Amino acid sequence: MPNTVIDFFSGSGGMSYGFHCHDSFEVVAAFDAQVGKPSSGKGSLQCNQTYLANIGIAPTEVDLSQIEINELKQHVAKALNGRELDVMISCAPCTGFSRAKSNNHTLDDPRNSLVRRSADFAVALQPKILIMENARELLQGNFTEHFLYLKKTMEAAGYSLKYGIHFLSLFGLPQKRERALIVATKDGIEPRDLEQLWEGHCVSNEAITVRRAISHLPALEAGQSCNYDECHISPKLKYASFERMKRIPPDGGSWIDLLKIKNGKDYLIPSMLRSVESGRLGSHPDVYGRMWWDKPSITIKRECSHNGNGRYSHPEQHRLCTVRELGLLQGFPESYKFRGTLSNMYRHIGDAVPPLISFQIAHLCNWSLTGIKPQLRNCILPGCSLIPKDITPRNSGENQLRMAL
Known part of the structure; x- marks a missing residue:
């Protein structure tokens, strides 16, 4: 028994x-x-x-x-x-x-x-x-x-x-x-x-990369869901957030990179501007940042349902990583079923062993x-x-x- x-x-x-x-x-x-x-x-x-x-x-x-x-x-x-x-x-x-x-x-x-x-x-x-x-x-x-x-x-x-x-x-x-x-x-x-x-x-190095975990999943736009996996879904982005995301470079880019392009400051929110003006960036560049393809993801925390809470954006697609993507990065099998509201499903992942x-x-x-x-x-x-x-x-x-x- x-x-x-x-x-x-x-x-x-x-x-x-x-x-x-x-x-x-x-x-x-x-x-x-x-x-x-x-x-x-x-x-x-x-x-x-x-x-x-x-x-x-x-x-x-x-x-x-x-x-x-x-x-x-x-x-x-x-x-x-x-x-x-x-x-x-x-x-x-x-x-x-x-x-x-x-x-x-x-x-x-x-x-x-x-x-x-x-x-x-x-x-x-x-x-x-x-x-x-x-x-x-x-x-x-x-x-x-x-x-x-x-x-x-x-x-x-x-x-x-x-x-x-x-x-x-x-x-x-x-x-x-x-x-x-x-x-x-x-x-x-x-x-x-x-x-x-x-x-x-x-x-091996390859085994613990974002690329290994999620690159096989179908591409989506923000707010879309996969027609065969209800957990491969990402929240919609507001217009300003979407415009900012489009201009952040792929594969590990950060909002700090916006300072390198023409009129890039126009896409910064007040807290970003204050960080730049004070010269104290700390971990702030991670917010709204993209994951790197060939590194492990950052720590996935319970409030991972918003781009502004950490480096939770897809390496190249203009959106937050989906429930399924963050689930895979958190070591859940691809068949795992998440239930509840979309924000709660993200919390279920971040809270979990x-x-x-x-x-x-x-x-x-x-x-x-x-x-x-x-x-x-x-x-x-x-x-x-x-x-x-x-x-x-x-x-x-x-x-x-x-x-x-």
């Missing part, structure tokens, strides 16, 4: 999907309040629709910051139906830790306490393995006391922890994404990490449970940009390592 998996803060199913696709695991329950941001209500994010469409079970809509542990135990016991809990996923929201949000440098976001709650859930439910993925700042930011509480609590309950910060492009994701991964195990089970899975191997990575994490968990190390070529999720022939011996991958970092 497959090992049981329960997913807290399940979102659109990015972490669950890796286990769902592994023959040794069965996802039996998921829980998510579907809150897009603190000011929005339960259900507003619509992520449970996406989860159901791909995993095949409907998550329980519940506020995990408020639910009593005894009530949660009842939900879990019903889902397990007499079986043991083998793997507990708890990827608490990372927004309060991320360095991309300026307030996080000084203010401890209330959502950060959900890391502590995750530890309390684990002690109450006693899974054999706990998996948590989050922003790197969970382990090395200003509010690491939440992780230290989890570590102390889990170790006191008899768990062994393995944790670290990983550049996910080293494991085949076509994106510069740096994340913390925590694995906790009990009963003498050895925790494993991604470096152990990839020991002696790396991926890349399934390309979670499938590898599922193999790590099976390795811990069985003691049998998997063949790396079997850890490649079908339908994604990474394919088995991309795996190369470590000594031939030095260029890729520099590129990924």
